Structures are given as C-alpha cells and as structure tokens.
Amino acid sequence: MKEYLKHDEWCIIEEGFNPENHQSSESIFSLGNGKMGHRANFEETYSGPSLQGSYVAGIYYPDKTRVGWWKNGYPEYFAKVLNSPNWIGIDVQIDGHYLDLYTCKTDNFKRTLNMKEGYLLREFTATMDDGKKIQISAKRFVSMADTENGAIRYSVTPLNFDGKIAFTAYLDGDVENEDSNYDEKFWNIIEMEAHAGEAYLVTETKKIGFRAGFGMKIVAKIGDSELKTTPEVLKKEAWVANRIERTVKEGECFSIDKIVGVTSSLNYDKAAVLEATKKVTASGFQKGFEALLKDHIKVWADKWVLSDIRIKGDIAAQQGIRFNIFHLNQTYTGEDERLNVGPKGFTGEKYGGSTYWDTEAYCVPFFIATAPSEVTRNLLIYRYKHLDRAIENAEKLGFKNGAALYPMVTINGEECHNEWEITFEEIHRNGAIAFAIHNYIRHTNDEAYLSEYGLEVLLGISRFWSQRITFSEERQKYVMLGVTGPNEYENNINNNWYTNKMAVWCLKYTIEALTKVKAMNEARYNEIIAKTSFSYEGEVPRWEDIVAKMHFPYNEKLQVFMQQDGYMDKEQILVDQLNPAERPINQYWSWDRILRSCYIKQADTLQGIYVFEEEFDMETIKRNFEFYEPRTVHESSLSPCVHSVLAAKIGDYDKAYEMYLRTSRLDIDDYNHEAHEGLHITSMAGTWMSIVEGFGGKRVHDGELFLNPIIPKQWQEYSFRIAFMGNDMEVIVNSQEVTILSHAKNQIELKVYDQKVSVEPGQSTTVQTK
Incomplete structure (x- = not known):
C-alpha cells in the first residue's frame, strides 16, 4: 500500500512532491468527460519517469497480436486505446532555463483533485539552479458541459527577482503508446496550422483512418490585464506552438489561459474535422476560462445530486x-x-x-x-x-x-x-x-x-x-x-x-x-x-x-x-x-x-x-x-x-x-x-x-424493491440516492433509524426489513434500524 495522499471528504490531495509517486498520481488525478480525457501529466517540461496519456473516446488502433505461435481462431489484433496528441503542454522558461520539477527544488507542493467541481489544481514554489524562486499555480479541467473543450490557467509569479518569463503553449502529435507491440507509432499528421494566438493539428490513425482534431487559443495576462503582445508562432514536424515572453517584475503574476478544442471523425465528416476543431476552439475561447468552468461545475453539481453517497x-x-x-x-x-x-x-x-x-x-x-x-x-x-x-x-x-x-x-x-x-x-x-x-x-x-x-x-x-x-x-x-x-x-x-x-x-x-x-x-x-x-x-x-x-x-x-x-x-x-x-x-x-x-x-x-x-x-x-x-x-x-x-x-x-x-x-x-x-x-x-x-441491503425481486440496511460501527450515518421504476428516493441510515425520503412524482412502495413502506411524493418515512 501507498498512503501518501491526504484524507479529505471532497478532494484528493498530494502534499510534497516525490517523483517515485508521480506516475501513480498521474493516474489518480486524471480528468475526463466521457468524450475525452487526460492523465495528470504536468503541463511544463518534466524529464523524470512519466506515462503521457491523452485519450479520445471511441478511437483505437488494431495493433497486430504478438504471439510465439498462431492458433486457429486467434484474434488478429489487440485493440489499443490510443495515446492521442498531447494538448496540455505549456513549457515554462525562466530567463532561458526550463522549469522541470524533476531537476529543480520544490517547496509547498500541493496537487488537488477537486471532485465536487471536477478540476485539477497544482500549486508549488520552485527554486531554479541559479537561486531564482517562482510561485506556480496551474488549474485545468475537461468540460462536462462543453464536452469538446478543455481549459488550462497557468500562472508564474517571481518571488525574488525581476526577469524574463516565457510560456510556450503547444500541441504535440508525436506521441506513442507504451504498450505498442512493435514499437510502432499509430498516428499520421494530416494538417497543421499555427497563427498568432492559435494553433491546430489534425491527425489520422494508421490502418483504420480515424481522424482527431486538436486546437488551442491562448491569452496571456499580467495580473488582471490582458497582454496585447503578438505571440511568436512555432512549427516543427508534428508540433505547433505559440510562444509569449515577457519581462516580469518581482511579485507580478504572469499567466496564460489555454482553451482547447478536441473533435474526431466519430462526430464529423473526415474532411470537416479541421473546420469543426476551429469552431469548437473558438466557441470555448469566446466563453473564456471562468464561464467554461462555471458551466462545468453546474453539470457536476447535478451529477452529484443523483449519485453522491x-x-x-x-x-x-x-x-x-x-x-x-x-x-x-x-x-x-x-x-x-x-x-x-x-x-x-x-x-x-x-x-x-x-x-x-x-x-x-x-x-x-x-x-x-x-x-x-x-x-x-x-x-x-x-x-x-x-x-x-x-x-x-x-x-x-x-x-x-x-x-x-x-x-x-x-x-x-x-x-x-x-x-x-x-x-x-x-x-x-x-x-x-x-x-x-x-x-x-x-x-x-x-x-x-x-x-x-x-x-x-x-x-x-x-x-x-x-x-x-x-x-x-x-x-x-x-x-x-x-x-x-x-x-x-x-x-x-x-x-x-x-x-x-x-x-x-x-x-x-x-x-x-x-x-x-x-x-x-x-x-x-x-x-x-x-x-x-x-x-x-x-x-x-x-x-x-x-x-x-x-x-x-x-x-x-x-x-x-x-x-x-x-x-x-x-x-x-x-x-x-x-x-x-x-x-x-x-x-x-x-x-x-x-x-x-x-x-x-x-x-x-x-x-x-x-x-x-x-x-x-x-x-x-x-x-x-x-x-x-x-x-x-x-x-x-x-x-x-x-x-x-x-x-x-x-x-x-x-x-x-x-x-x-x-x-x-x-x-x-x-x-x-x-x-x-x-x-x-x-x-x-x-x-x-x-x-x-x-x-444498504438493496435487492429487487419480483418487481419489488427491498432494503435491509445495516451501519458499520465506524460510521455515524450514511445516505445514498437510487432510482427504481422511475421513482427517485434517498435512503438515510444511522444506528437508530432508516429514513426514506421521496424525490419522486409518484407514491413509492418498497419493503424495509420486510416491512411494507409507502412514501408520498416529497415526503419521508422512518423505520427503526435493526
């Protein structure tokens, strides 16, 4: 067992950075929204062990099965969930030196997965090799409301110097699967575009030909003031980026918002993927980080109403x-x-x-x-x-x-x-x-x-x-x-x-x-x-x-x-x-x-x-x-x-x-x-x-709902919400009683400890705990 994460009712919290735990944390702090998702890789450069993972639902690759001998009926391929182009990347340079948590000293490191609101927040102080100290805050989410958008807000504050800080926000299509049977890369680059403040990448899987589009638009700020600087446009093979550099004073917060759009040929015609990606990215950018986050939190609130325990x-x-x-x-x-x-x-x-x-x-x-x-x-x-x-x-x-x-x-x-x-x-x-x-x-x-x-x-x-x-x-x-x-x-x-x-x-x-x-x-x-x-x-x-x-x-x-x-x-x-x-x-x-x-x-x-x-x-x-x-x-x-x-x-x-x-x-x-x-x-x-x-002892037999609740001695009370035959109800259990609270439009009938119970809409009924 590893017990390095802090106990908290609504958050997963990692305090202090230990590279030995990093790949486990990349899994644990992952984000998704049903259509796409990402492991909790760092946005900035990280030279230590890491499993980079970006995924688009429904896209796969038929990797040829690797066996020593063949049998009749043996599957010809193993379907790989594809590591897709990396859209979270934001390299950070401090007076020309890359921020890298594997090599620099970190203090007050805290990584938080806020499960109630569905976002990942990372905060820490880093000391560079030359003694320069910076405060970092990185917040990101994959929208549950605008399901083809992701968003990142990354900020750097110099603590003991004035100097040049640069953000390089990029999309990287040069990715590979760790579990590739023959060390093959599964993507071809179809289209690449980069302009001041935006960039786009369309990739296609080999063999099957799924297409995926990735777009980004960025805005940088000093404090609350938006910078009017024109970003430098960068291109490499399978990589497109925008770079913004600024001389920042001690105590000033330099930040970048990166709004991303992700589309695929599952939902758009292949020839239209680039155009769709541009529209989705522009729509998310127009809403902005705060509005996207607000709508995202609202969807999570609705989900927790029905599924929270x-x-x-x-x-x-x-x-x-x-x-x-x-x-x-x-x-x-x-x-x-x-x-x-x-x-x-x-x-x-x-x-x-x-x-x-x-x-x-x-x-x-x-x-x-x-x-x-x-x-x-x-x-x-x-x-x-x-x-x-x-x-x-x-x-x-x-x-x-x-x-x-x-x-x-x-x-x-x-x-x-x-x-x-x-x-x-x-x-x-x-x-x-x-x-x-x-x-x-x-x-x-x-x-x-x-x-x-x-x-x-x-x-x-x-x-x-x-x-x-x-x-x-x-x-x-x-x-x-x-x-x-x-x-x-x-x-x-x-x-x-x-x-x-x-x-x-x-x-x-x-x-x-x-x-x-x-x-x-x-x-x-x-x-x-x-x-x-x-x-x-x-x-x-x-x-x-x-x-x-x-x-x-x-x-x-x-x-x-x-x-x-x-x-x-x-x-x-x-x-x-x-x-x-x-x-x-x-x-x-x-x-x-x-x-x-x-x-x-x-x-x-x-x-x-x-x-x-x-x-x-x-x-x-x-x-x-x-x-x-x-x-x-x-x-x-x-x-x-x-x-x-x-x-x-x-x-x-x-x-x-x-x-x-x-x-x-x-x-x-x-x-x-x-x-x-x-x-x-x-x-x-x-x-x-x-x-x-x-x-809770929930069972269904012959069209009837049964509950036979018990409560562990370690708990004071617990509650859950379930739907049965279209009727929504909440069950609250403590050592004295079981309460059935109706959220249904119709009368609910069930058995609690084999005792028949009826609950009117909006009402509750209590049974003594056995």
Missing part, C-alpha cells in the same frame, strides 16, 4: 466512495451508444479495448440506480449493435446457426483479446450480458426492450450455450469442458460452477423471454423468429433438457458448491498462511505455481451466489463464503466488492467493512501496486455496490 464519521471511507463515483461519472455519461466504460477509462493504456464483462456485471447496477434509464439502455444497445460480430466470433471457433460469443475485449464487437485461455475459455461473460438485460428490465419495467433488442441477443447467447455444453454418458449429465471461470488463476478446467449456473439461467430466461415477447408483440416476435431462423420445437427442448440435467460440482462433506471439478485435489493452504513478502502472488510466483494452487483471484463461486442470492438460504451462503473467502487473494479489482456485499448479508460486518475499504481505496492506496498503469474504473462501480447492496 454521504458518510459521516469516516473520512477515509467518504473520500474513497466519492473518488470512485467521480471517475465513473467522468468516464461514461451515456450520451453516445457507440461508447462504453473502458477498464482504465481515461487514466491509462493497460488492457486495451473499451468493453469487458465488467460493464454488465458491475457498472450496469450503478448506472441503473444513479442515472436516467437511457444511460443503461445505451449500454445494452451497444451490445445489440455488436450482435453480428458476436456471431462472427463464435463462427471462427466452429459454432453455427447464429450462436453468439460476445468478446472478452472489444471496441467494435470483434474479439481482440490476446490470451487464449481467457479469450475463448472465459465464456461466462456471455451470461453477464444476458443478466444485464434482465437487471435493466426489473429496475425500469422497460419490457419493450426485450422485443426491440433484448430477445435477439438472448437467442444468440443461448444458442452458444446449447452448442458449447456436452452431454456426458458417464455422468448422464450435461457438462461444460475447458473453461476459465471468473477466477483467472484457474485455466482450462471442467464444470466451473459459476459458468454452468450462468448458462442454465440464460437458457431459462430466454425461454421466458420468447413467451413474453410473443404475448406482448406477436408481429415483432414473428419478425425475430424469421430473422434468426429460430425453431422453437427444434431448439427449446434441448435447452430444457440442459436446464434439467446440468452438472453442478458439489462437496457433500463440506456442503459447499465446488468451484470446479477437482478443486479439492489442490493443496488447501489458506491465504493467511502465505508469506506477505510474496504478495501479490501474481508479481512473485510463476504462472505454473499459481495454476496448481488453491488460490482464487476474485469471487467465482461466490460471484454466482451474489448474482442468484435469492435461490440460497442464509446457511448455504454463509458456508460457501466461509470456505472460499479465506482462499481468495483479492488480486483482481473486481473481488473485494462482491465479498463485501456477501459479508454484510451474512452478518460479518467487520469483513464487510474491511472489503469495502479495500475496494474503495484500491487505487488511492494502491493495494495491488499498479496504480501507475491506470485506475480500475469498472470495479469502482463495485465500491458503490458495497454500500448500496452491501450495507
């Missing part, structure tokens, strides 16, 4: 949940169905692609409850529009008749993950996509989604399961061979309990969906049947037989579900017996040793119990939790949240709180020593689940 009495816990909610909201806004929730968002390159099963399993519950229903609907439509590609992915592996295997990693629907044992064995992801459809409908009552989009997806997924499952003559049961479950520390195993459970549920749900769509909209039903060449009589009987005869590993002696066949053949040494110096094991052990161990990367069997909790009694849940959690190393970001929810369910409140802190502060405190690579955006939704579904 308040915790009294525990600043570390409060900071953790707000940090997670902040990054979720700035990564995905739901306005564009072509986009999704990237596993690193706008904070790093690792993992590539933009979509994992994390979206459906973890992010959908968050967005269902905290955003308009259209946001989650767009996440589901994203998958619908990739259905043809999912069918192609399955065909490459020999599946037929419209069977669909959704990719492990994708941007455009095509599989582009480059680890065979994950890509083609971790097939439980199909189930997460199907369950997300069910989860969305049961929270919104949008049954029409089934006939419009959902049923086609379910049919493709169920056809895949039907063909992937084998009938064992030996067992006289159906089995699932050669899979990887959520626990990626097990590969090519047979009968992963969670995968088998998901497959059976999908088949049952698809049969129900067929009946429902036929009853709701027979014309649409017939259209889907014709489009998919579906035969109810020819396919459903096999599905029903699989449901009735599926093999689920079970240990009679322990009375727990077995993660897979043969799990108990492994040496059963518990996690607390491991040498702490060898943790995390994925950084110290060989893969062979990991695969032969009993250790579990993340919830696997417990993932299934979490999803289908209503099927199991409390004793069953407790036995399985107490068996599997001590064998779980929690080396996936997706692990602690599920364990926190289940621990709260079985009454192990200390474990629930421990796992909550781990998931909420996973990146802030860098539990797994990997924050420098980028943040774990999708698992951040799991932090929300830990509170709302864990401590």
Whole structure:
C-alpha cells in the first residue's frame, strides 16, 4: 500500500512532491468527460519517469497480436486505446532555463483533485539552479458541459527577482503508446496550422483512418490585464506552438489561459474535422476560462445530486466512495451508444479495448440506480449493435446457426483479446450480458426492450450455450469442458460452477423471454423468429433438457458448491498462511505455481451466489463464503466488492467493512501496486455496490424493491440516492433509524426489513434500524 495522499471528504490531495509517486498520481488525478480525457501529466517540461496519456473516446488502433505461435481462431489484433496528441503542454522558461520539477527544488507542493467541481489544481514554489524562486499555480479541467473543450490557467509569479518569463503553449502529435507491440507509432499528421494566438493539428490513425482534431487559443495576462503582445508562432514536424515572453517584475503574476478544442471523425465528416476543431476552439475561447468552468461545475453539481453517497464519521471511507463515483461519472455519461466504460477509462493504456464483462456485471447496477434509464439502455444497445460480430466470433471457433460469443475485449464487437485461455475459455461473460438485460428490465419495467433488442441477443447467447455444453454418458449429465471461470488463476478446467449456473439461467430466461415477447408483440416476435431462423420445437427442448440435467460440482462433506471439478485435489493452504513478502502472488510466483494452487483471484463461486442470492438460504451462503473467502487473494479489482456485499448479508460486518475499504481505496492506496498503469474504473462501480447492496441491503425481486440496511460501527450515518421504476428516493441510515425520503412524482412502495413502506411524493418515512 501507498498512503501518501491526504484524507479529505471532497478532494484528493498530494502534499510534497516525490517523483517515485508521480506516475501513480498521474493516474489518480486524471480528468475526463466521457468524450475525452487526460492523465495528470504536468503541463511544463518534466524529464523524470512519466506515462503521457491523452485519450479520445471511441478511437483505437488494431495493433497486430504478438504471439510465439498462431492458433486457429486467434484474434488478429489487440485493440489499443490510443495515446492521442498531447494538448496540455505549456513549457515554462525562466530567463532561458526550463522549469522541470524533476531537476529543480520544490517547496509547498500541493496537487488537488477537486471532485465536487471536477478540476485539477497544482500549486508549488520552485527554486531554479541559479537561486531564482517562482510561485506556480496551474488549474485545468475537461468540460462536462462543453464536452469538446478543455481549459488550462497557468500562472508564474517571481518571488525574488525581476526577469524574463516565457510560456510556450503547444500541441504535440508525436506521441506513442507504451504498450505498442512493435514499437510502432499509430498516428499520421494530416494538417497543421499555427497563427498568432492559435494553433491546430489534425491527425489520422494508421490502418483504420480515424481522424482527431486538436486546437488551442491562448491569452496571456499580467495580473488582471490582458497582454496585447503578438505571440511568436512555432512549427516543427508534428508540433505547433505559440510562444509569449515577457519581462516580469518581482511579485507580478504572469499567466496564460489555454482553451482547447478536441473533435474526431466519430462526430464529423473526415474532411470537416479541421473546420469543426476551429469552431469548437473558438466557441470555448469566446466563453473564456471562468464561464467554461462555471458551466462545468453546474453539470457536476447535478451529477452529484443523483449519485453522491454521504458518510459521516469516516473520512477515509467518504473520500474513497466519492473518488470512485467521480471517475465513473467522468468516464461514461451515456450520451453516445457507440461508447462504453473502458477498464482504465481515461487514466491509462493497460488492457486495451473499451468493453469487458465488467460493464454488465458491475457498472450496469450503478448506472441503473444513479442515472436516467437511457444511460443503461445505451449500454445494452451497444451490445445489440455488436450482435453480428458476436456471431462472427463464435463462427471462427466452429459454432453455427447464429450462436453468439460476445468478446472478452472489444471496441467494435470483434474479439481482440490476446490470451487464449481467457479469450475463448472465459465464456461466462456471455451470461453477464444476458443478466444485464434482465437487471435493466426489473429496475425500469422497460419490457419493450426485450422485443426491440433484448430477445435477439438472448437467442444468440443461448444458442452458444446449447452448442458449447456436452452431454456426458458417464455422468448422464450435461457438462461444460475447458473453461476459465471468473477466477483467472484457474485455466482450462471442467464444470466451473459459476459458468454452468450462468448458462442454465440464460437458457431459462430466454425461454421466458420468447413467451413474453410473443404475448406482448406477436408481429415483432414473428419478425425475430424469421430473422434468426429460430425453431422453437427444434431448439427449446434441448435447452430444457440442459436446464434439467446440468452438472453442478458439489462437496457433500463440506456442503459447499465446488468451484470446479477437482478443486479439492489442490493443496488447501489458506491465504493467511502465505508469506506477505510474496504478495501479490501474481508479481512473485510463476504462472505454473499459481495454476496448481488453491488460490482464487476474485469471487467465482461466490460471484454466482451474489448474482442468484435469492435461490440460497442464509446457511448455504454463509458456508460457501466461509470456505472460499479465506482462499481468495483479492488480486483482481473486481473481488473485494462482491465479498463485501456477501459479508454484510451474512452478518460479518467487520469483513464487510474491511472489503469495502479495500475496494474503495484500491487505487488511492494502491493495494495491488499498479496504480501507475491506470485506475480500475469498472470495479469502482463495485465500491458503490458495497454500500448500496452491501450495507444498504438493496435487492429487487419480483418487481419489488427491498432494503435491509445495516451501519458499520465506524460510521455515524450514511445516505445514498437510487432510482427504481422511475421513482427517485434517498435512503438515510444511522444506528437508530432508516429514513426514506421521496424525490419522486409518484407514491413509492418498497419493503424495509420486510416491512411494507409507502412514501408520498416529497415526503419521508422512518423505520427503526435493526
């Protein structure tokens, strides 16, 4: 763990500059707005270790897969989230010497991510080699209101001298990905322009031909007075800039505002990208830094109204949940169905692609409850529009008749993950996509989604399961061979309990969906049947037989579900017996040793119990939790949240709180020593689940909302806001009572501790805490 960041309810604060923490801070202090984002790289020159990162949503590069040998069906490329041209750059020279925090002395360094208002502020005093001291303030944001604009205000104040200070504001297209398989640069420069006070750069990705436009306009000031000086125009290959130099007196503040416009061919015709960039940049510049910031803060205020979770009495816990909610909201806004929730968002390159099963399993519950229903609907439509590609992915592996295997990693629907044992064995992801459809409908009552989009997806997924499952003559049961479950520390195993459970549920749900769509909209039903060449009589009987005869590993002696066949053949040494110096094991052990161990990367069997909790009694849940959690190393970001929810369910409140802190502060405190690579955006939704579904006990069954709140002993009070069936409500919990406050237009009905509660619009109801 790294604990160098100050605890604060609304801010992430780094006091004092340590280059060893810098790349982690570049991730943690990242900014985004759903369309674009940037790691917290310094604006000025920095010669120390740094991962420069600028990202435009939806733009990627198909980097050829690098493997020692090829297998049939292997993905031809790995989709890279592209490091895009750098637009934040402002070099600073003090009497001809570059400001560089890696080489100069700094005092009073403070970097602040204001999560409430969505901006990054950096303040410090620097002493140059010749003894000259300057005070620096740099404030920037990526607008949530004007989503193609970013803005920077950078100021320098000489403290002990009069001298020449120069700003060189630039756009740099000479960038590369750290994870490039063949050290290739992925961008071509198409157009460059620079004039006094402005500059523009249009770049195009190789192979696919995405275009991105970057523009800047600048204004400099001494104090509050705008300078009329004409900037020097500079150009290099792939680099355009404006330079302003001024003799500044001791104590005078010399500042520059840099307003940026970023566009892409996702939203404009290729030939029009430059012109669009100029218009967007001019529009932002005309509004100015302060007006852009005001509108940006207003959007954040509205988002916090719906998604904030308040915790009294525990600043570390409060900071953790707000940090997670902040990054979720700035990564995905739901306005564009072509986009999704990237596993690193706008904070790093690792993992590539933009979509994992994390979206459906973890992010959908968050967005269902905290955003308009259209946001989650767009996440589901994203998958619908990739259905043809999912069918192609399955065909490459020999599946037929419209069977669909959704990719492990994708941007455009095509599989582009480059680890065979994950890509083609971790097939439980199909189930997460199907369950997300069910989860969305049961929270919104949008049954029409089934006939419009959902049923086609379910049919493709169920056809895949039907063909992937084998009938064992030996067992006289159906089995699932050669899979990887959520626990990626097990590969090519047979009968992963969670995968088998998901497959059976999908088949049952698809049969129900067929009946429902036929009853709701027979014309649409017939259209889907014709489009998919579906035969109810020819396919459903096999599905029903699989449901009735599926093999689920079970240990009679322990009375727990077995993660897979043969799990108990492994040496059963518990996690607390491991040498702490060898943790995390994925950084110290060989893969062979990991695969032969009993250790579990993340919830696997417990993932299934979490999803289908209503099927199991409390004793069953407790036995399985107490068996599997001590064998779980929690080396996936997706692990602690599920364990926190289940621990709260079985009454192990200390474990629930421990796992909550781990998931909420996973990146802030860098539990797994990997924050420098980028943040774990999708698992951040799991932090929300830990509170709302864990401590809050939120569940939905048969069209009813249930709450079963508990409160950790470390907290005085907590509250969250959720929407259910279009009704918005706030839940406030302390040790004495639970208050349900309605923000809805209609009467709200729910159950609190199995007690039926009705709340009128604008009113509140209180129930005693159990």
